[in-house]
Structures are given as structure tokens and as C-alpha cells.
Amino acid sequence: MNSFTYTGLPARVVFGVGTTAALPDEVGALGIKKALVLTTTHQKAEGEALAEILGNASAGVFSEAAMHTPVEVTERAMAAFKTAGADGIVSIGGGSTIGLGKAIALRNDAPQVVLPTSYAGSEMTPIIGQTEAGKKTTQRTLKVLPETVIYDVNFTLTLPPKMTVTSGMNAIAHAVEALYAQEANPVLSLMAEDGIAKMTSALARVQEAPADIDARSDALYGAWLCAVCLGSGGVALHHKLCHVLGGSFDLPHAETHTVILPHALAYNAPAIPRAMEALRRATESDKPAAALFQIAQSAGVPTSLEELGMPQDGIARAVDITLENPYFNPRALERDALVTLLENAWHGHEPAT
Incomplete structure (x- = not known):
């Protein structure tokens, strides 16, 4: 066998059916007091449901996540994060929403809990891609790796x-x-x-x-x-x-x-x-x-x-x-x-x- 290097990434995974119920405990374990919930426009209802589950630990819902993580959307999300007094992120959705959470974390190092609803996989990577002036650039940094990922099979049942x-x-x-x-x-x-x-x-x-x-x-x-x-x-x-x-x-x-x-x-x-x-x-x-x-x-x-x-x-x-x-x-x-x-x-x- 040839020599090789393997790097394991530090992330907590909660996998199963109905695991969304663990969200408040997982948010609390990261020391988050107020989490801004991120979604796309189409998944705003799911984000609002999570905000209800979080109760007093919710800092509201930002539902403008878009494909390829446009920098202008991130800037609006950063403003919403600050205005709401948030200190953490809960992202529910696919690559667009998870990418937005990463973009925020890149700028302010906020802890992230992610609930994927697709199979895109961004939640397990320290990679972020952002689009500005028609070009998409990527970088790798542990600052954007979500701390906790909750895989709930229920979220995928209605995926067409x-x-x-x-x-x-x-x-x-x-x-x-x-x-x-x-x-x-x-x-x-x-x-x-x-x-x-x-x-x-x-x-x-x-x-x-x-x-x-x-x-x-x-x-x-x-x-x-x-x-x-x-x-x-x-x-x-x-x-x-x-x-x-x-x-x-x-x-x-x-x-x-x-x-x-x-x-x-x-x-x-x-x-x-x-x-x-x-x-x-x-x-x-x-x-x-x-x-x-x-x-x-x-x-x-x-x-x-x-x-x-x-x-x-x-x-x-x-x-x-x-x-x-x-x-x-x-x-x-x-x-x-x-x-x-x-x-x-x-x-x-x-x-x-």
C-alpha cells in the first residue's frame, strides 16, 4: 500500500427519522442564545416551523438564500443577523441555504447547525463558493464547516x-x-x-x-x-x-x-x-x-x-x-x-x- 494522508473533519452528526426534535438541544450545546434561521423563499415555511421549535432561542427567519451564494445576498443576511442580535445560524435546505450560512460564518465565525433537505452535501465540507460580478470563486477554510448536522430523513420524503x-x-x-x-x-x-x-x-x-x-x-x-x-x-x-x-x-x-x-x-x-x-x-x-x-x-x-x-x-x-x-x-x-x-x-x- 502506498503512503497517504487522511484528515477527518470535526463535525457532529445526528442521523435518523424525526431527529429535528433534537434541534433545541443541539443549538444549546453550541452555546447559541439566538439563532437566525436561513432558508430560500420556497422553504420559508419550513424555516418558520424551526423558529417555533426554537422558541426564545430564535432570532427570526431570513429567507433570501439563492443559488451560487451571491455576495449581495450575503450582505443583506449579515445586516439581518446583526439587527436581530443573533449569535448563531440554523440553516434548513440544500446547497443554496447552506452556502449562505457558510458565507455568514466566514465573516463572523458564527456557529452553525444545518438540517439538509437535499443530497447536495455542502453541510459536510469546509468549502465555500461565492459569486460576484459573474464569476464564482471557491475557498477551503474550517471557519465555514458547520459544527452540527441534523439529518432527518423526513425532510427528504417530499423531495420530488x-x-x-x-x-x-x-x-x-x-x-x-x-x-x-x-x-x-x-x-x-x-x-x-x-x-x-x-x-x-x-x-x-x-x-x-x-x-x-x-x-x-x-x-x-x-x-x-x-x-x-x-x-x-x-x-x-x-x-x-x-x-x-x-x-x-x-x-x-x-x-x-x-x-x-x-x-x-x-x-x-x-x-x-x-x-x-x-x-x-x-x-x-x-x-x-x-x-x-x-x-x-x-x-x-x-x-x-x-x-x-x-x-x-x-x-x-x-x-x-x-x-x-x-x-x-x-x-x-x-x-x-x-x-x-x-x-x-x-x-x-x-x-x-
Whole structure:
């Protein structure tokens, strides 16, 4: 076995069905006296329900969280935090809301309790992405890692089947890249393979029975494992492309991951033989990239950048931005090959190895 380094991240996890009941105790354990509850506009009702559970420990609800964590939204949230006399954060939602909580914590080091309602995985990472003037930038710092995560399977039962698939594919992407990222190691590889296997199996079952507790539990557990991979491991070409497409063209986060993942994996496949072995086991397919593409296709979710509103004439610009500040990748980034990758993704072609 080769030498490796594994860094475990300090986070408390409460997992199960009905675990939201533990929220007041978890907030109190962090010494939070007044928690500002964060949501998107669409999940304001869920945020208000949490504020009621918190009672006197609630500092109100801020419901303007948005995709890609726009800096201007964060500035409004900071003002609300100060005005309410808050000293902590409770975030309920997916990547948009969790990202906003992280952005606040980055600026004032406020403790965070997170209740995920999707499989995006941001809650388990010390990574924050923020968008300003049309560009999304990311950084890694423990200041933004939530202190406590409450996984309540009940919150995922009403996640629509199509949204379940795109959110699940977003999670799978974290684990796929952990298998061949620069920080890859045997511990994360075990988590990644199991996370991908749990999620791919659960996605098929959820399509048939969206309220199946066991399927939803497996999906959320798989998402947790995939998120740990993202938080403790690293990323490569897939995440770079998604950051570029999301930040520069305002494409929806989970759907962009869904479209790009099979193509980015196919691009790297020749350079990652051991990772491909693990992916064949996890997906139970000889062609993992095609298997991931077919999961999206069979669920009727977008499989092309064209469907997401990406202009075809933006492909060259996306490649330029990708090459300006590239992430580590096991295969060298070749301009013509990247253009072909994005052209295939734009048209929605099945990935070519």
C-alpha cells in the first residue's frame, strides 16, 4: 500500500427519522442564545416551523438564500443577523441555504447547525463558493464547516423524484472525484464506493416509491458518505467545469452536475483504471459513465446543457475560464478535448470514452 494522508473533519452528526426534535438541544450545546434561521423563499415555511421549535432561542427567519451564494445576498443576511442580535445560524435546505450560512460564518465565525433537505452535501465540507460580478470563486477554510448536522430523513420524503435524481447525482459526483483526486486515499475510497453504491441503488427505488423510508434513508446515508468524500478529499475537472458553468452562465447547480458528470468521468476514464474498477462495482455496470447518464435519462431530467439554457457559443469561453485556473486532474487538460466534452454535453449525447 502506498503512503497517504487522511484528515477527518470535526463535525457532529445526528442521523435518523424525526431527529429535528433534537434541534433545541443541539443549538444549546453550541452555546447559541439566538439563532437566525436561513432558508430560500420556497422553504420559508419550513424555516418558520424551526423558529417555533426554537422558541426564545430564535432570532427570526431570513429567507433570501439563492443559488451560487451571491455576495449581495450575503450582505443583506449579515445586516439581518446583526439587527436581530443573533449569535448563531440554523440553516434548513440544500446547497443554496447552506452556502449562505457558510458565507455568514466566514465573516463572523458564527456557529452553525444545518438540517439538509437535499443530497447536495455542502453541510459536510469546509468549502465555500461565492459569486460576484459573474464569476464564482471557491475557498477551503474550517471557519465555514458547520459544527452540527441534523439529518432527518423526513425532510427528504417530499423531495420530488426528478429533483431527487439531480440532487443525488450531485452527491455522486463528490464521491466519483474523491476516487481519483489529488488527496485520494484508501479510507475515502471505501466511503466513496459505498456512497455511490447506496445512492445509485436508492435513486432507482425512489423513482418507484418516493415515500419509501428505507430507500430515502439509504439515499441520505449515501449522500452523507459522498459529502464526507468532498469535505476530506478533493475535486478535479468535473467540479471545475460545474463551478465555471454555474458561476459564469448562472446554470442550476444540481442539474449542471447531472449533465456534466458522465462526460467528465468519460474524459478521465483512461487515466484512472483503479477508480474505474471501484465505479464498476458501485454502479454494477461495465460502463460507469454510461450508467450515470442512463440514470438521468431514465428519470427524465435534463441531460444536456442546451436544456439548462447554456448558449452554445459560450463553450469556448467556458473552456478559457477553466484553463485560466485549472484544478488538479489525473488527465492533462487539452483544449480541443475539453471543447468536445462540452459540445457532447451541450447536445446531450451519451458520453464517449
